Amino acid sequence: MMIWVSILALLIIVVVAYCIVDFKMGKRRFHHNSSFRDYSKRKGDIHLITHGKDLFSFLLTDIKNAQSSIHILFYIVKDDQFSKNFLKLLIQKAKQGIEVRLLLDWLGSHNTPKSLITELRNAGGQVAYSNRLKFPYPFFSLQQRNHRKISIIDGKVAYVGGYNVGKEYIDEDSVLSPWRDYHLRIFGESVHDLQNEFCVNWNQSSKNTVSISEKYFSGPATGNMDHQFFPTEGLRLEHTICELIESAKESICIGTPYFVPSKIILAKLNDALKRGVKIRIIVPKKADHILVKEASFFYFRILIELGAEVYQYLNGFYHAKIIIVDEEVCQIGTANFDRRSIYLNLEINCYIYDHDFIQSMIKVVEKDILDSHRLSLEELNNTKYATKLKELGAKLVADLL
Template sequence: MSVTTIIEAIIILNTVLAFITVFREKRDIAATWAWMLVLVLLPVVGFVAYAFIGRKLPKGRMFLLQHQVAMQLDERLQQQRQKLGKQIMPADRISHSVINMVNMFMATDQAFLARQNKVQVITDGHELFQLMMTDIEQATSSVHIEFYTFYNDQIGNDMLDLLVKKAQAGVEVRVIYDPWGSMGTWKRFFNPLMAAGGHVEPFLGTRSAVVDFRLNFRDHRKIVTVDGQVGYVGGFNIGDQYLGRKKKFGYWRDTHLRLMGSGVFALQARFMLDWNATDKDHPFDDQRIDPRYFPLTTVKGETSLQIVSSGPDSDLQQIKMGYMRMIQTAQRRLWIQTPYLIPDDSVLDSLRIAAMAGIDVRIMIPDKADHPFVYRATQYYARQLADDGVKIYYYHNGFIHAKTMVVDGQLASVGSANLDYRSFKLNFEINAFIYDAQIATQLENIFKIDMTHSERITPEMFAQQSAYLKFKQTASRLLSPIL
C-alpha cells in the first residue's frame, strides 16, 4: 500500500469521524461548521482540541438546589416586603417594553425583581478592593466568593490572608475559582484557608486545568456576598493586573457594582447553586436553607434590578436575550462597552437595525489585545458595524474590560458577560439588569469620560488597514463561534 493511499485513507476517515463527532451533539450551525473546519483541516490535532474544548456539558449535575432555593427566596422576599412596607418604586413606572423584559427574566431565569437596593458603581480596582476587603473585614457570619480569576500574586495573597483571618474567627468562608481562569494558582495556594476551616473548590470539582476535558465551559462569574447583606458583581477579578500592576495592560478600566438590599439574595442564591454543583462534601442543606444566608434588611435604596445568570446548562441564553431586548428597546441612545465584540448573527442584526434606524449606537473596545485571535475577530466585527453606522471607539488609556450596556439613560446592564459567543453560550455568566435612570445616567457619564481617552475609528480608517491585517481579522472571524 502506497504512502499516498494511506494518506488518502486517513483523510477520508478523519472527515467521516469529524462529521460523526460534530453532528451527534446539538449545537448552532455556526459552531458546527467552525468545528468541522478545525477537525478536517487539523487531523488528530483537531480531535485533541475537540476533546478538551468541544464537547458539551452534561447538565445532570447542575444546580441540585434550584427548586429549594427558589421556594426559600419567595418566602424571604415576602417577609422582606412586609418589613419595608409598600412603596411605589421607579420600576413600577417604567415603560411597558421594560416590564416585558422583567417578565422575560422571571420566566427564563426565575430572576425576581429586587426593589429598593442601594447600588454603588465602581470603575477603579483600588477603590473596589478597598471596599470589598473592608466589608469582608467586618463579616460576622459568612463570606462567599466566586471568581473566574484568583491569582497567586500580591492582591491574591492579601485577599487570602484576610479570608484566613475571618475563617479563624469562626466566619464561614467558601471560595469557588475557575482553574483555567486562575492558571498558575494551584489548589495548595489555598491550604492556609482550608487549614483555618474555610472551604475552597475549583468550579464543578475540576481539579486541574491540564486534565479538564470541559475546558470550553468556564465559570466566568464574579460574585461576592458578605453576611448575605452586601454583594458585589461586575467585571473585575482578583489579580494584580486589575489594579494596573501589569505593564502589558497598563491602567485597568472595568466596571463593578456594590449592592445592598434584596438583590444580594439573588447573588447569594446563585453562589449556593454553584457551590452545591461543585462541592459534594460540604454542601448547603438541600432540605432547609439556613435563614442567616438571606437576612432581612432595613436598606431602602432607590434602585430596582434583576440578577440574571446564564450558562451552557441552559439553551435559553438568558443574558444574550436581555442584551437583545435592550437593543430593541432603545429609542435614542445605545452605548456599549465590551473588551470582546464577537456577536452572533441575531445580535449583529439587532445592532445594525438600531444604527440604521437612527439610534446613536456607540461601542467602545480596547485598542490592544489580551487574546490575539479574539482581538482580531473583535476588529473584524467592529469594522463591519462601523460600515453600518455604529460609532466604534478604541480606548487608549490602558485596557478596558468593562461589560456595560446603557439605553436612553433609563436602563442599564453591568456584569461579567461580554458581547461575544463565549459569554452567550459557553461561559457561566452573571449580570445585573438595572431599572434606574439615576444609575443609567451615571453609567452614561462614565462612558463620556472614557470617550475623552478614546478615538473614534471611522469606516475610512478601517478601510486603510493593511490587507494582511484584514486577512487575520477574517481568518479569526471564521473561528469566532469557538473562540
C-alpha cells in the same frame, strides 16, 4: 514522507471532527438539563466602582470586618503577591471561626497557589472548583466556564462586576495597566438573590453542599434604586440583549472588551441603526487575547457603514461590560458582548432602572469615550496583511471567542 504527512493530516481531521461533535452534543445535553432562576425587581443601594484599588479597598475591608460568613466566587484568582495576600486574609478569617467559602472556576483559576488553598482548607475554610473537565463531552466542558464574579459578606453587602483577583486589576501590570472596569457594591433586597445564586453554583460544584438558610440573608432591605439580577448559562442572554436593542428609540451604548455578536444580535443592531437609533460601542485598543480584537473588525465594518460609532479605548485596557439604552435601563455585569458569554459561559448581569444612577453612568461612559480613538471605515479597510490573516482565523472560531 508522504505517508507520514497523510497520517498527520488524517489525525488532524479526526481530532477536529471529534471536537465539533463533542461540542455540539455537549451543548445540546447541557441545554436539555438546564434550569434557571428568575429574580424580581428589587430596591437597594448600588455603588459603582471603576478602579481596582478602590474595589479591593472596599472588599478587603468588608472581609476583615466579617462576623459570620464570607462567600466568594471568582473566575480568576492569579498566582501573584496580591492574590496570595487575598487568600491569606481568607485563611485568617477562617481561623477566627468565620464561615469561608471560596468558589473558583476550574480552568480560569488553575494557577491559584495550591499551597494556600490547602492552608485555607486546613484553617476550616471550604474551597470548590466550578465547571471541571467532564465526560463524556470533555471539549465542551472545557469551553463552558463560570465567568461570574460574586462576593457576599455576612449576607449584608454584595459585589458583582468585571474584576478578578490579580495584580493587573490593581494597575500593577506593565502591559495592560491601567485596567478599566466596572464593579458594583450592593446593599438591599437583591443581596439575597446573589447569595442564592452563589449557593446554587456552590452546590453544583461541591460535595459539601450548603442549605440556603435565613442566616445568609441578614441584610436590611434598604435603598430605593430599582434593579434586577439576571443569571444566564449559555441560554437566554441573546434573547435579552435583542429585547434591549428592540426597545431602543434614541440611543444604545455598548462597552465590552470583546465584540463578537451573534448573527441575530447583529441583525437587531442593523435594524436599530436603520430606524435612526444612535449606537456607540467602546472596545479596547489593546488586546489581552489572540484573535479577539481582529474578530470584531468584520462586524464593525457593517455597523460603521450604517452609522454606528466605534471607539477604541487608549488609556490602558478596557474590560468593562455595559449596555445603556435610551437613558432608561443600564446593564452591568460579567457578560461580554461575545458569543462565548452568549452561548457558553455562566454569567450574571444587573439591570438598573434608576434615573440618577444611569445619568452618573453616562458621565463615566462619556469620559471613557474622551479617552478613546474613533475607529473609521478607512482604517478597517486598510489593515496589514497579518491583521487580515488574524481576522480570517477569527471567523473560523467565532463561536469560541
